[in-house]
Amino acid sequence: MIDPTARVHPSARLGADVTVGPWTIIDANVEIGAGTRIDAHCIIRGPTRIGCDNRIFPFCSIGEDPQDKKFVAGSPTRLEIGDRNTIREYCSINRGTPGGGGVTTLGSDNWIMAYCHVAHDCHVGNHTIFANNATLAGHVEIGDYAILAGFVGVHQFCRVGESSFMAISAVIVKDVPPFVMAEGNTARARAINREGMRRRGMSTDVIEAVRRAYKILYRQGLTVDKALVELKPLAAQFAEVQRFTEFVSRSERGIVRCRPQ
Incomplete structure (x- = not known):
């Protein structure tokens, strides 16, 4: 299932039923799991490991050298x-x-x-959605179920929490806590991502608890440290609020703030 015009390095390891389209190049030190389909005109450099049942459309560049001036060609780095x-x-x-x-x-x-x-050096979780032209700078962390709308840009070293939502063209220069919707340039918190939480199957009680946590953090005029103290009883009752507070407490860049009422 490898097109005769494709170039696959002899050391590359391809699982069962892998499809490689025309004019695609697969380099040395590349491992591709069973059932993955790679369309035409893609380039996959190693060391790279790609799991099973992925679909990679034409003209993608996967596993290429990082765009970092300090990077020395041949350094032992990888993509998973x-x-x-x-x-x-x-x-x-x-x-x-x-x-x-x-x-x-x-x-x-x-x-x-x-x-x-x-x-x-980015780390993207599971079940995320990146709309067209979403861009991550280096060292960014994206939590599970996060959604980045079109043309969103995330500054280096920022973290985006689980089930958060970045509106179209948002520019993220601070951490975005879990379950929060952010918008604008530079991005500010708008509300909780109620619909995203509902789609994950979270109960009404959980969504309401997260909404209360958001109000304590963003709408009561408290410092972050004081808000975290206020949130302790709620975090003890709800794991989602606990994850919310842990994310905020670990922020090194600071979190996105809300617009004045």
């Missing part, structure tokens, strides 16, 4: 991609850098639309 991801046309996902941990990761069941970029 999970299972059942859809990666649409013209996407680029770079390997890690020695100074950033050495690995870029993309989990499973992600939907990455056309022209997206995942830079070196």
Whole structure:
């Protein structure tokens, strides 16, 4: 199932039923799991591991050297991609850098639309959606079920929490806590991602608890430290609020703030 015009390095390891389209190049030190389909005109450099049942559309660049001036060609860095991801046309996902941990990761069941970029040392979770032209700078962390609308840009070293939602063209320069919707340039918190939580099957009680946590953090005029103290009883009752508070407490860049009422 390898097109005769494709070039697959002898050391590359391809699982059962892998499809490689015309004019695609698969380099040395690349491992591709069973059932993955790679369309025409893609380039996959190693060291890269791609899991099972992924779909990679034409003109993607996967596992290329990081766009980092400090990177030395041949450095032992890698890219790891999970299972059942859809990666649409013209996407680029770079390997890690020695100074950033050495690995870029993309989990499973992600939907990455056309022209997206995942830079070196990024860590993307599972079940995320990146709309067209969403871009991650280096060292970014994206939590499970996060959604980035079209043309969203995330600054290096920022973290985006689980089930958060970035509105179209949002510019993220601070951490976005879990379950929060952010918008604008520069991005500010708008509300909780109620619909995203509902689609994950979270109960009304959980959604209401997260809404209360959001109000305590963003709407009562408290400092972050004082808000975290106020949130302790609610976090003890709800695991989702606990994850919300832990994310905020670990923020090194600071979190997005809300617009004045």
